[in-house]
Amino acid sequence: MNFELTEEQLAVQQAAREFAQTELLPGVIERDETQTFPLEQVKKMGELGFLGMMVDPKYNGGGMDTISYVLAMEEISKIDASASVCMSVNNSLVCWGIEKYGTEEQKEKYLKPLATGEKIGAFCLSEPEAGSDATSQQTTAEDKGDHYLLNGTKNWITNGNTASVYLVVAQTDREKGHRGINCLIVEKGMEGFVVGKKENKLGIRGSDTHSLMFTDVKVPKENRIGDDGFGFKFAMSTLNGGRIGIASQALGIASGAYELALAYSKERKAFGKPISQHQAIQFKLADMATEIEAARLLCFKAAYLKDQKKDFGKAGAMAKLFASKVAMDTTIEAVQIHGGYGYVKEYHVERLMRDAKITQIYEGTSEIQKIVISRELLK
DSSP states (O other): OOOOOOHHHHHHHHHHHHHIIIIISTTHHHHHHHTOOOHHHHHHHHHTTTTSTTSOGGGTOOOOOHHHHHHHHHHHHHHOHHHHHHHHIIIIIIIHHHHHHOOHHHIIIIIHHHHHTSSOEEEEOOBTTBSSOTTOOOOEEEEOSSEEEEEEEEEEEETTTTOSEEEEEEESOGGGGGGGEEEEEEETTOTTEEEEEEOOOSSOTTSOEEEEEEEEEEEEGGGBOSSTTOHHHHHHHHHHHHHHHHHHHHHHHHHHHHHHHHHHHHHOEETTEEGGGSHHHHHHHHHHHHHHHHHHHHHHHHHHHHHTTSOOHHHHHHHHHHHHHHHHHHHHHHHHHHGGGGGSGGGSHHHHHHHHHGGGTTTSOHHHHHHHHHHHHTO
16 A cells, blocks of 8 residues: 555645635635626636546646545635535546546537637536436436437536536336436537526535526437436436545545634644633544544545446545535534634634535435445445
């Protein structure tokens, strides 16, 4: 085992840290308050290569390993989880899915601009009645020979209005169950495709979360990913990698809150000395640091297995399950260490606490992760 990061990985980590501090930190509280999508910052993320990190350079990507992606996600998530979820979806779900399973024509047309951030992607699986139960798709893609007619509604779509390329999972043949599902590449502006209202959320309020409506949207057959009926397998395979991204986001939220709490504990005085010198606070910091380190190692293991082209499903689910719990626990304790100031927006930790909760819900709830893990254990 080698726990040392390479020079290249350290450089990526440093670049992400500097970007987060200089570009994302200014205005992050205001963007949360006003639910403003960090459009200019995301454009710069694309220019710096953060939106297509693992894509092959021949498709305009960075050609980096998954460990580098985890490092960058952690640093960006420390400051702005609304920006990092955009980064996660574009990298883990959209770019990876098209590169892994798309045709050469699809890669040329869609992957290249997605990898540079010229276009932003969205992954459309969840519906009003089909979140964790992904087989219950009500959105339909009726086979019309040379095209599909797409009808239905998708909910909770990250990058919902900002995206211009959408991977939409839909049912083509209900009698075949999960083998009758397809994934289609839908472009913004296609007739019959409408972006619904933006959701007013507890956390990641700057993130662009919308519902999408499709009414007789004509999608060319060449926009289908994989063979007929491959959509469910595509979605599950893609979400496996997406869990590493969200686990890394949760890790970043936790480590960001911990760093703020640690710094504050050295400044704030009570009973004649900094609160960091009180054992009650020291034990909190010790627990936080230990759990964050454990979450980080789980993320690294899942990323390593993915880079080695080994089965990373269980490791990714474990990383997401544990890191999201650590994010929730750590941010609550960070607010507690800040006392009354922790409840005030300008100290950042209350926002991180609100942001943490969604990591236990999206891209597979914690309960779904336990199902994935237990299935692997019982094989």
